[in-house]
Amino acid sequence: MNFEELITERRSVRAYKAEPVSHDILEKILKEAQMAPSWKNLQASRCYVVESPEMLEKFRELALPSFNAKSSSNAALIVTTFVRDLVAFTQGQPDTELGNKWGAYDLGLHDAYLVLAAKNAGLDTLIMGIRNADAIREALSIPENEDIVSVIAIGYRDQNPSLRPRKELGEVVKFF
Numbered sequence: 471m472n473f474e475e476l477i478t479e480r481r482s483v484r485a486y487k488a489e490p491v492s493h494d495i496l497e498k499i500l501k502e503a504q505m506a507p508s509w510k511n512l513q514a515s516r517c518y519v520v521e522s523p524e525m526l527e528k529f530r531e532l533a534l535p536s537f538n539a540k541s542s543s544n545a546a547l548i549v550t551t552f553v554r555d556l557v558a559f560t561q562g563q564p565d566t567e568l569g570n571k572w573g574a575y576d577l578g579l580h581d582a583y584l585v586l587a588a589k590n591a592g593l594d595t596l597i598m599g600i601r602n603a604d605a606i607r608e609a610l611s612i613p614e615n616e617d618i619v620s621v622i623a624i625g626y627r628d629q630n631p632s633l634r635p636r637k638e639l640g641e642v643v644k645f646f
């Protein structure tokens with residue numbers, strides 16, 4: 471699949487086949503996601519992968535609201551976090567007015583690579599921002615110095631969603 475096909479054919483998929491994603495494919499995708507640029511190459515993004523069927527069932531119930539649990543059933547789940555007070559911080563002080571938003575920015579780049587790498591491997595994804603961060607932290611023993619951001623479902627699609635409309639370029643871009 472060429473790059474243009476990748477970016478135009480990726481969709482948020484909310485129905486997955488009961489076909490597990492192999493551990494090796496998950497590792498390949500996670501390694502490709504590491505190729506994303508990051509502030510001073512700090513690589514503060516972290517992933518917690520829930521792949522065992524027994525854990526997935528329990529995790530979905532405790533970590534996701536029912537609509538996201540339903541959308542992601544049969545998929546593996548990747549929790550993404552970033553280390554707080556590290557990206558764009560010097561000796562504990564923020565380098566810019568954006569503070570920890572730079573950590574979130576780096577994680578967003580990482581996750582964009584991740585969903586495209588998944589697509590390239592024949593898989594689809596759903597980024598979920600509605601999740602129970604406290605329950606996730608406890609279930610996966612995520613350290614307190616990491617901010618829990620998204621849960622990404624990854625699996626083999628069982629639906630073909632159409633492209634959601636994008637704004638006209640002129641609405642969101644200004645050329646000078």
Ligand SMILES: Cc1cc2nc3c(=O)[nH]c(=O)nc-3n(C[C@H](O)[C@H](O)[C@H](O)COP(=O)(O)O)c2cc1C
Nearest residue numbers: 480481482483538541596597598599600601620634
């Ligand atoms: C940060 C973020 C959080 C999102 N959270 C959810 C969510 O909790 N549940 C859901 O069904 N979709 C969620 N989405 C998916 C968006 O609704 C979707 O990306 C958008 O409608 C565009 O559709 P597309 O991804 O198919 O192009 C989220 C997407 C992003 C980037």
